[in-house]
């Protein structure tokens with residue numbers, strides 16, 4: 155296969171991968187919907203999906219195997235110069251690598267030890283410091299520790315009763331004067347979603363402004379998957395306090 159064009163999800167350009175992904179999506183969705191949606195079960199769910207995948211990325215429904223286009227565009231306009239960055243719940247590492255390539259000294263973590271080992275294996279020459287860490291038990295030096303924090307698709311992957319706690323945990327990792335990027339689906343009807351995932355209500359997506367952040371940029375866009383149009387928000391926040 156010729157090299158993959160940047161930023162295009164692998165399932166959109168490789169038909170064989172796409173067929174395996176569709177099958178896996180059905181199985182993972184079934185597993186997900188049968189679970190109680192609370193914290194221990196969420197941890198078990200993510201660990202199980204990565205462990206069962208057996209190194210086949212088609213089995214990880216959210217893994218595009220490419221950085222997100224909005225994040226790449228933002229990084230082109232805001233390159234790092236050795237500043238510190240943290241990628242939240244990095245999965246298989248594509249966004250973390252993009253942040254590192256843009257000049258940030260990058261740390262990336264995920265709950266799943268399997269995901270972390272997999273990311274290291276995919277990017278064997280990586281400069282990213284990959285670590286298996288739970289968002290709710292960060293190493294103490296990480297608190298208020300990073301110039302740039304990138305959050306992509308984690309808030310919507312955790313049940314609504316964990317949202318406040320998840321936002322607080324993410325916000326706590328940004329330095330005063332640092333930036334926070336949030337990439338998430340938005341719930342178009344502004345009604346509680348029947349997740350998972352749980353696309354954020356607009357009022358919730360903007361709650362970082364009640365947590366010591368100022369909104370500096372917002373981009374609303376739609377991702378088309380088959381016949382589905384999925385509203386998204388990419389926001390840049392600045393930590394005031």
Ligand SMILES: C[S@@+](CC[C@H](N)C(=O)[O-])C[C@H]1O[C@@H](n2cnc3c(N)ncnc32)[C@H](O)[C@@H]1O
Nearest residue numbers: 200216243244245264265266288289306307311
């Ligand atoms: C929908 S995936 C998104 C992965 C990646 N950010 C991306 O955009 O491809 C959500 C990720 O959150 C991770 N995760 C869930 N709960 C977590 C927690 N408490 N601490 C750290 N990672 C967590 C999962 O293992 C999974 O990799």
